[in-house]
Amino acid sequence: MSHHHHNEFRLHTREFNKLNKQWDRRRFLTKTSLGLGAVAVGSLFGKSQGEAPVAGISAANIEQDILRALPHIAPKAKRVLYLFMSGGPSQLETFDYKPKLYDMYGQSLPDSVRQGQRLTGMSANQASLPIVPSVFKFNQHGKSQTWVSELLPHTAEVVDDLCIIKTIHSEAINHDPALTFFQTGNQLPGRPSIGSWISYGLGAENNNLPTFIVLISKDASRDQPLYSRLWGNGFLPSKYQGVQFRSGKDPVLFLNNPEGYEGSDRKEMLDYLTNLNEMQNSTYGDPEVDARIAQYEMAFKMQTSVPEVMDVSKETNEVFDMYGPGSRDSGTYAANCILARKLLEKDVKFVQLYHQGWDQHGDLPGGIAEQCKATDQATAALIKDLKRRGMLDDTLVIWGGEFGRTVYSQGKFEKDNYGRDHHPRCFSMWMAGAGVKGGFSYGETDDFSYNIVKDPVHVHDFQATLLHLMGIDHERFTYRFQGRRFRLTDVEGKVVRDILS
Secondary structure: OOOHHHHHHHHHHHHHHHHHHHHHHHHHHHHHHHHHHHHHHHHHOOOOOOOOOOOOOOHHHHHHHHHOOOOOOOOOOEEEEEEEOOOOOHHHHHHOOOHHHHHOOEOOOOHHHHHOOOOOOOOOOOOOOOEOOOOOEEEEEEEOOEEOOOOHHHHHHHHHHHHEEEEEOOOOOHHHHHHHHHOOOOOOOOOOOOOOOHHHHOOOOOOOOOOOOEOOOOOOOOOOOOHHHHHHHOOOOHOOEEEOEEEOOOOOOOOOOOOOOOOHHHHHHHHHHHHHHHHHHHHHHHHHHHEEEEEEHHHHHHHHHHHHHHHHOOOOOOHHHHOOOOOOOOOOOOHHHHHHHHHOOOOOOOOEEEEEEOOOOOOHHHHHHHHHHHHHHHHHHHHHHHHHHOHHHEEEEEEEOOEEEEEOOOOOOOOOOOOOOOOOOOOEEEEEEOEEEOEEOOOEEOOOOOOEEEEEHHHHHHHHHHHHOOOOOOOOEEEEEEEEEEOOOOOOOOOOHHHHH
């Protein structure tokens, strides 16, 4: 340490000791006069968040009891990899094959099918809703003989590992509420994301990396924005929020030492900061102070662990070839898939990849072909790679967006060029790996992929099933906030037992 730094630290230590001596007097005043004031204010406004719902039982104790009860059942999955295709991929061009539509080209969607469903402002004023079948061919694949679009040749190779759900449905018809609903269980912002709930409930397996990590493709069109609140902690303590890893020399913002600081300086500064935080904690008992201390400690550990996990130099050429073009270019979807596998190997519990650009209101054939080309090979490579490493058995992989697309074209259309509007009433997702049936399709839609005719799966059902596979009973897993017990699935949701292996 430099002489200048050393003198500075001695000065800080002297100030710290002086502060500590004054602390007893301040603590007494806070605990008495201010404390009594706080009690008075609390009685004016009813129960405070930490106040006991029953005499002798604090809310904090109840939270601890809820956490101690986890897992409720033997978990099938140790970790989750969620591949979020943001923008709403068309089920009609991917997994929901509708051959009868070819005879109905250009006809307006019958009212008996539409059933007065709310349309977006983008197609509400169209004189007709012209039916357009997919321009892409479908073929059957695998032992399961599952129909898959020609746009997904690599995914077709692993179809016997996939459980394709064709009847996911949502109430949200616009992007932001729909994304927020999928990620947090509510269309309005402010609730914790799935990854945060799991991080809070199940804790960390690896103490040197965050429990919940987010990666965003740099090689995707930004047709719809992504907000960091989608992986936020909501009302849970902030240490449970998702941490975004980026490509480039600063994978995690503000993690590197400031200029002129060395490792030992940094450690001494953090120790000093921890002392200050602990003094504050003993006075106010604010759980966020604990969260702040934990985050500083994690950041210090990540200075070593992050460069190691971001280093793909030890990956073989065979791995890069398997994940396809772009996998050597840090930050692409394919490169993020390799990084995701490395994070899962390090026992990170929840890894989420976002790939934007699936919002094709016009020129759908060109747009969706591009999206599939950027993601198909690497997605299938992940399934193959996890499988050969023996990790698919206890990893749950999820693929899907926030809603599907309409059978009718939005605006002008030609046989080889059309667009599709948002469609929340039925769309396709898939799950693979731990605890779900492979080579299995669940649910049926009508001939127009417009309504569900068998086995609907609501967003809350999907969330309940995900938690179940992690060993959590979604109805028992709650957090008390502003006098109410909240859960990810709100007041709905049932586990889709027919898809469980």
